[in-house]
Amino acid sequence: MARPTFDIVTVGGGLGGAALARAMAERGARVLVLERERRFADRVRGEALMPWGVAEARALGLESLLLATCAHPLPWLDIFVAGLQIVHRDMPASTAHAAPWLAFYHPAMQEAVLESAAGAGAEVRRGVRVSGVKPGPVVVLDDGDAIPARLMVGADGRSSLMRKWAGFPVRRDPERLLFSGVLLDGVPAPEDAAAILFSPGAGRIGLVIPQGGGRVRAYVGYHRDADPPRAPDLGRFLEESVRAGADPALWAAARPAGPLAMFEGADTWVDRPYRDGVALVGDAAAASDPTWGQGMSLTLRDVRTLRDRLVADDDWTAAGHAYAAEHDRYYGVVHRVDGWFSDVFMDVGPEADERRSRALPLIAADQTRLPDIQFGGPDLPADDAVRRRFFGED
């Protein structure tokens, strides 16, 4: 049989597809990226890359690209609980990877990473919609064109059809949280700190992520049983942000700079995201609850893990399975710990209040009881002893 023109085809040229294309093109692979958007737009996605994700970006050679093109470093983390500041943390000085958060406008980040994939030698086709995948593997485009490759990468995001076409069973958590966000201009927030606002008991969380120049990405998350808004509404969003603990002065002159959108928080994922020549990366493999801001870090971890396996092993079937097994481990850690944070900070009702009455005073006295996985990454311990310390059970 003739050798396919491409070693790798990525379906999707967002962060996952573009970063993988760049990483493998740099290693000499012949890569094609198929991206349906001609120009990326604000879909209300991740704009705060956690310190452990910055370390993943560094390992992929992307940190300097992000800093040169779109990223605004946030060295500080401020945490407020019920309006009271309990943490002002120097992230580079206190995380294993010595990294800040990076904030950026998601479409600008996507353009920069995809352009750099092309610069590394990947072929990028935009305005192209994939409509199926057949055994081979072969992707089929809307116009009927069929393109074979040695490895097909499903990087088509949280509503991935690649995982369905390739026959991956999709798993889903029960519905629990909702998460909304909007880009705002004219906000006098400190420009060097990400703020997390917990409002335990009210089933609310707020985040304020400055991007520089008075622009912030603001998010508000809700428990489904805590009277969330039924439809996106900016006035209500700002009120809810204040209810979560934001200073009302932040929003006095705020102007929207993009759409307001709300999303279901429940994780969707596949176990073992490799089969029959198709690997899934990023949200297609596991769309984690956006409340906890792990998605882009996980996506970059997927890219690094898959790249390293493909480079190390000429047998790409074995490499794909090895990637999938590793993915199950580190995504499993993030998934478990995110669930603990939802239990402690987001659940509502008497049982959750009881849980908090035990956990929160102990955390206030000793913040090392808070698991640091969300900032430091899934290689930190996350076993039952960590859970019991967090929940104040020992």
Ligand SMILES: Cc1cc2nc3c(=O)[nH]c(=O)nc-3n(C[C@H](O)[C@H](O)[C@H](O)COP(=O)(O)OP(=O)(O)OC[C@H]3O[C@@H](n4cnc5c(N)ncnc54)[C@H](O)[C@@H]3O)c2cc1C
């Ligand atoms: C409200 C919200 C807030 C978030 N906040 C954070 C945060 O603060 N920090 C964080 O780390 N993460 C956050 N995330 C998660 C983060 O946005 C995602 O994890 C990340 O964008 C995933 O990247 P991806 O490349 O896998 O998918 P995507 O960015 O969705 O890219 C998929 C690409 O595939 C293309 N595509 C889809 N189907 C086809 C097709 N059939 N043919 C061709 N192209 C196709 C799409 O056009 C798109 O460009 C948030 C998510 C949401 C929803």
